[in-house]
Amino acid sequence: MVIQDIQLGRIALPLRHPFRTALRTVESIEDVVVRVVADTGEVGYGEAPPTAVITGDTLGSIECAIRDFIRPSLLGMEVEDLDGIMGRLHSCIVKNTSAKAAVDMAIYDLYGKRFGAPLYQLLGGARGELETDLTISVGPIDEMVRDSLEAVERGYRALKLKVGKEGRQDIERIAAIRSAVGPDILLRVDANQGWEAKQAVSIISALEDRGLDIDLVEQPVKAHDLAGMAYITQRVATPILADESVFSPLDAIEIIRAGAADLINIKLMKTGGIWQALKLCGIAELYGVECMIGCMLESRLSVAAAAHLAAGRSVITRCDLDGPSLCAADPYTGGPVFDGPRIVMSGDPGIGVGDIPCQSWS
Template structure:
């Protein structure tokens, strides 16, 4: 089964409400879609989310990477040699992990379709359904409380609360949300690199002293500040999740070796797709460090690929795959079934997503 063509298009989907973190504010998904075609007529689809503040990738850099480097390198290769194709994908240029992720997931979609099997079963078939959290954007406290109560009313049992802009005021935010939602809702706190190490220890300790029962704190300091991450992890009781600090298997090894986090967040836009994410899973399995599967501001297309990875691998025990729930509508057909907090896999071959809303492919 040879690769005969790789094309790109674009999608735009408005969000239900602005997505606000310590790093950025976004009002709509504006992503690149990829279609890979094989000589037997089968097609696979993927998606890249330009997230310059995290990955460094822009719409222009993604398109350039795919058209000028990835497509010339892969067209003509035999997908039955999956490892060979993936090795070529990741060696044809450095970085630009989002472009690689889009092509990678399209290739895995195509590969699983050729086997007539859903991708999650090809990847291990560990589970058929799981639960995601829902993100609460950073806003004034009354708005965050209202958004949290709305999420709980919709059936979400886990909230991922964005903080990192106003130091100790974040403690007030979380305390107000905890009072509003009660003790039975899990709260995850995501600072998006918004604190320094000393500040993070002070804030997390204050949350612990108030009995706010935080499930985890995600990426409290800058991605490169592994010494700060290590200090925080050793000085607080709340589990620390490394996100922007982990792009590669090598990053995961270094985080684990230093004891700089208790958990690893895998995102396909950071790893360059499923192939490298599986290597991070293998590292995590060796050291028995549990992983979260996360996403950027992505549509159901790429989030579904991440869902297949989560369903395939047992070491992934936490999910932050709320991208489709943040969108005003779902333009696709098929794929995993999203019902409130629940994500259920189907037996459709590949990733299972069709009806790609793209009229023009380049």
Template sequence: MKITEIRLGSISVPLRVPFKTALRTVTSVEDIILEIHTDTGAVGYGEAPPTGAVTGHTTGAIVGALKDHIIPNLLGKDIDAFEDLMQLVQSCVHGNSSAKAAADMALWDLYGQLYKLPVYKLLGGARKQLVTDITISVNEPEEMARDAGTAIARGYDCLKVKVGADPTLDVARLRAVREVAGADIRLRIDANQAWEPKQAVRILNEMQEQGLKLEFVEQPVKAHDIEGLKYVTEHSFVPVLADESVFSPRDAMRVLEQRAADLINIKLMKCGGIYNALKIVAAAEIYGVECMIGCMLEAKISVNAAVELACAKKVFTRIDLDGPVLCSEDPILGGARFEEKFITVSDEAGMGIRGVEGLRYLD
């Protein structure tokens, strides 16, 4: 199976409601789609969202990395030389982990098709179904309470609540959500790097003292502040999940070695795809640290790749793959089934993606 052609396109998918965090506000998913065609007729699909506020990768950066570096190096290559392809994708351009992730997942898709196995079974086959949380955007307390009530009515029993845009309101936001949620709904919060270490400890401990029962806090401090992250982990009543602090396997090792967080969040767009994610998984398993599988605001192709990984490995004990259910429509044909909180992986060879409706080609 040789690569004969690689095409780029884009999709635009409106969100049900605006997505608001301490870093940005988004109203639609605007993603780059990668198609890798082969001489057997098999097609592998990849996807990358421009998330400049988080990864630093804009649409232009993703397209440029793919067109100028990754695609020329992949054309003509044999899928069966898989390890070489993985190393080539990671080494042919510096950084640009989102572009690398798009190529990585498309290659895994083809590798599974070559050997007629779904990717999750190639990687371990631990389970077939996941249960995801759903994100509640940061807004005024009353609006967040309404959004929480809507999510619970849709069947979700775990909410990831965005905080940090105005720290003085964060306790009130969580109190309003908890009042609507009752005692049995799990609440986890994401500060998106908004707090200083001592401020984070004060806010988190106040939240727990008020009976808000938080499962964990995601990235309470700046990504580079590993010392501050460790301080919060050691002094907070709330377990700490490292997100933006962990892009690469090297980042993960630093956090794990210093015991700077209780949990690690793996996102394919941060680490450059499944190939590097597996290295982080192995390190977390060695240190006995559980992981969450997360996503950016992405449509189903790239979230589907994360589903394949999470269904393969038991180290993923928290699931945050709500991108497709935040969208108002799904233009992706095939792949995993997203039925509100339940995600069921496809048993088709590769990743099971059959096409994209409304794809606008860039060439």
């Protein structure tokens, strides 16, 4: 099976509610989609969102990287030669991790189809079902409480609360949500780099003192502030999750050795795809560190690829794969079934998602 062409398109989907964090506000998604065509007629699909505030990637930069650098480097290569393909993918242009991720997952989609097996089984087959949390956007307390109760009514047993814009006032919004949803719902707190180190220790310690039982706190300080992350991790009991601080396997090694976090958040748009994410999983396994699998504002197409990775590897113990649940529509068929908090892997070969809603490919 030889790569004959790599084509580009775009998809646009509205969100159920505006997505608000300490970094940005988004009301709909517009992502780049990739179609890798093999000489056999088989097709693999991938997707990349423009998340400039985190990855530095825009719609234009993603398309340029794929069209002008990645495509010419990979045409004519055998799909079975995964290491050779990925070596070229990651060496033909630096950074541009979202563009690489879209092509990477399309190649893995073809790889699974080549061998007639769901991708998660080829990646280890750790489990056939996952459970994801649901993100609650930062906002007024009454609005966050309302959204949290709505999520619980939809069956979600874990919520990720976006905070980081108002310092210690975040304590009251988290306390209000805990009071509303009760003690049995997992609460995860994501500051999206919005706090300072000493402030974070003060806030997290207050959450602990009030018995709010927080499952983890994600990226409390700036991505580059590993000293600040270590300062926090060493002074609180609540597990600290590194997100924006971790793009590469080397980042993971540095954070683990520095004691800068208890957990690692893997996102394909940061790692540049499944191939590098598998290396990160291996490092985490070596050091005995658990991982979360996350996503950006992505549709079911690329979130399905992340689900295959999570279902394949047991070191991934938490899922934040709520992209499809945040979208107001799901135009796809095939692949993993996203049923509220439940993600059930299917027997479709590869990633399995089809019927890509793209009007034109170029």
